[in-house]
Amino acid sequence: MNAAGLAPVLLLMGLAPLVQGLVHRTRALITGRRGIPLLQLYRDLWKLARKGTVVSRTSSGLFAALPSAVLAAAIGAALLAPLGPGGSVLRFPGDFVAFAGLLALSRYALVLAGFESGSSFEGMGASREVTIATFAEPALFLCLAALALVTGGRDMSSLFGSPMARAPLLAPALILVAGSLFVLLLAETGQVPVDDPTTHLELTMIHEVIVLDLGGPDLGCVLYAASLKLTLLAALIAAVLVPPGPMHLPWMVAGVAAIAVVVGVVAGFSARIRLDRLPQFLTAAVVLASLALALTLR
Amino acid sequence: MLPLHDGLVLGVLLLNFFVLGTSRLSSGIRSTALQGAALAALPAVLHPVWSFHKVLLVLGTLAVKSILIPTFLLRAIREASIRREVEPHVGFVGSLLLGALAVAVAFTVARRLPVASSESELLVAASIATVTIGLLVIVTRRKAINQVIGYVLLENGIYLYGLTQSDRVPFLVELGVLLDVFVGVFVMGIVLFDINREFDSLDSARLVHLRER
Numbered sequence: 001m002n003a004a005g006l007a008p009v010l011l012l013m014g015l016a017p018l019v020q021g022l023v024h025r026t027r028a029l030i031t032g033r034r035g036i037p038l039l040q041l042y043r044d045l046w047k048l049a050r051k052g053t054v055v056s057r058t059s060s061g062l063f064a065a066l067p068s069a070v071l072a073a074a075i076g077a078a079l080l081a082p083l084g085p086g087g088s089v090l091r092f093p094g095d096f097v098a099f100a101g102l103l104a105l106s107r108y109a110l111v112l113a114g115f116e117s118g119s120s121f122e123g124m125g126a127s128r129e130v131t132i133a134t135f136a137e138p139a140l141f142l143c144l145a146a147l148a149l150v151t152g153g154r155d156m157s158s159l160f161g162s163p164m165a166r167a168p169l170l171a172p173a174l175i176l177v178a179g180s181l182f183v184l185l186l187a188e189t190g191q192v193p194v195d196d197p198t199t200h201l202e203l204t205m206i207h208e209v210i211v212l213d214l215g216g217p218d219l220g221c222v223l224y225a226a227s228l229k230l231t232l233l234a235a236l237i238a239a240v241l242v243p244p245g246p247m248h249l250p251w252m253v254a255g256v257a258a259i260a261v262v263v264g265v266v267a268g269f270s271a272r273i274r275l276d277r278l279p280q281f282l283t284a285a286v287v288l289a290s291l292a293l294a295l296t297l298r
Numbered sequence: 299m300l301p302l303h304d305g306l307v308l309g310v311l312l313l314n315f316f317v318l319g320t321s322r323l324s325s326g327i328r329s330t331a332l333q334g335a336a337l338a339a340l341p342a343v344l345h346p347v348w349s350f351h352k353v354l355l356v357l358g359t360l361a362v363k364s365i366l367i368p369t370f371l372l373r374a375i376r377e378a379s380i381r382r383e384v385e386p387h388v389g390f391v392g393s394l395l396l397g398a399l400a401v402a403v404a405f406t407v408a409r410r411l412p413v414a415s416s417e418s419e420l421l422v423a424a425s426i427a428t429v430t431i432g433l434l435v436i437v438t439r440r441k442a443i444n445q446v447i448g449y450v451l452l453e454n455g456i457y458l459y460g461l462t463q464s465d466r467v468p469f470l471v472e473l474g475v476l477l478d479v480f481v482g483v484f485v486m487g488i489v490l491f492d493i494n495r496e497f498d499s500l501d502s503a504r505l506v507h508l509r510e511r
Contacts (some may be wrong), residue, residue: 172308280319283394287315290398294405294423295308 008084008249012231017041019260020227026264048220058118066113067218073106074225081232087157095155096144117213121202125209135282136187142289143177149296160239176292178240183285185233192267234259303343306336307424314431318397319390321382323443327371330450334363358473362480374487378494388438400430418462428455442500446486453479
């Protein structure tokens with residue numbers, strides 16, 4: 001337990017909706033629109049927190065617990081992620097498996113909520129979400145394995161503790177890892193080449209369709225968890241790429257902001273990939289990560 | 299931070315995957331062109347000692363690999379009006395994964411080869427991987443243009459290997475190989491036109507059927 005690491009986690013948790021807003025705003029500016037205000041998600045969350053919920057009659061009692069499970073798992077992952085100079089709040093050997101597991105748990109709680117609502121649209125979105133996860137998870141573990149080989153560490157804090165400074169000769173491998181994590185981020189948080197957050201047609205939605213039946217604080221939990229996951233993954237990419245030197249908090253925040261802008265730029269310039277081509281795109285993450293692994297084994 | 303030649307070799311490896319993953323023939327051809335440019339820059343970056351032969355090699359490689367052959371192939375797909383590889387024998391995801399496997403095997407093999415000094419190990423690994431992926435493209439794709447692309451990849455891999463031996467192989471030999479490749483692609487291009495005229499398609503799977511004219 002590293003109490004000093006709590007401050008950066010709380011800071012990034014507070015900034016998460018802003019990061020989401022930055023992505024939306026960048027994409028909107030590139031596609032020639034003005035876009036929603038940067039702080040819109042804060043307002044939405046505040047609005048949702050004061051609302052009541054309506055639960056479908058087909059869903060069971062489990063439904064009420066799932067949105068908070070989504071959020072709780074995401075916060076748990078944030079506690080394991082090394083976000084500040086002192087490393088992560090909770091730290092133990094092999095905690096990267098717990099990190100990946102918590103991300104998966106958060107996703108599966110959301111998927112289960114989709115199924116629980118009893119709507120066939122949401123079941124469809126849930127099945128797509130799981131299809132994407134099937135491709136994303138091997139890539140995440142390959143990335144972690146490559147980082148473990150580079151740094152020789154056994155927990156998240158040493159895996160992501162400025163590997164660039166520790167092994168400058170393996171910079172190509174680290175850049176590949178960052179590329180793979182970036183594709184993962186796009187897939188995991190439903191950004192444009194994978195999913196379109198602004199679409200209005202249920203048939204083409206992935207993330208948005210799962211939350212159709214949620215409302216009020218429940219929807220707020222899921223929206224906030226999504227922005228938190230985006231921030232977490234961006235922070236991990238920033239941790240891989242930061243220039244040599246200890247992880248300073250300003251560097252971290254600047255890195256997260258820069259990656260949010262890059263995500264927005266990518267989303268603005270690319271069109272959505274057809275669903276049957278999606279595995280091909282996600283395989284790129286696996287390939288990048290395994291190439292990184294091959295380079296580190298050298 | 300990142301040694302330039304390592305970056306170039308990495309770029310060559312990634313472009314291989316791009317060729318494996320894309321269904322658009324023109325982007326496949328463009329990425330071989332880019333690969334050719336990276337290969338042309340490599341001898342200059344690896345041994346920054348300039349000689350007349352080296353300038354000739356760099357310029358010759360650049361001209362043949364990234365200008366002449368790609369222009370020729372792009373022209374060929376325009377003439378034959380085909381844009382995409384529709385149904386490869388092995389799907390795109392499958393071939394990407396096979397490519398990743400090829401890279402893994404190449405790195406394992408390269409470490410055991412006696413020739414590999416630590417500097418040229420990456421080159422040898424990249425060379426083996428590129429040759430394997432070139433073969434993969436030749437075997438798994440149906441459109442005859444893709445077979446030519448695979449052949450070019452194969453040659454790029456051999457060129458990479460040649461770079462590790464550059465102090466022993468005279469540059470004249472390299473230039474001769476370059477000329478051979480160009481003639482090879484040229485002949486293949488002419489054959490492609492003939493195939494297209496005879497069969498009204500560039501699908502190599504249809505070449506197994508004999509047809510009287």
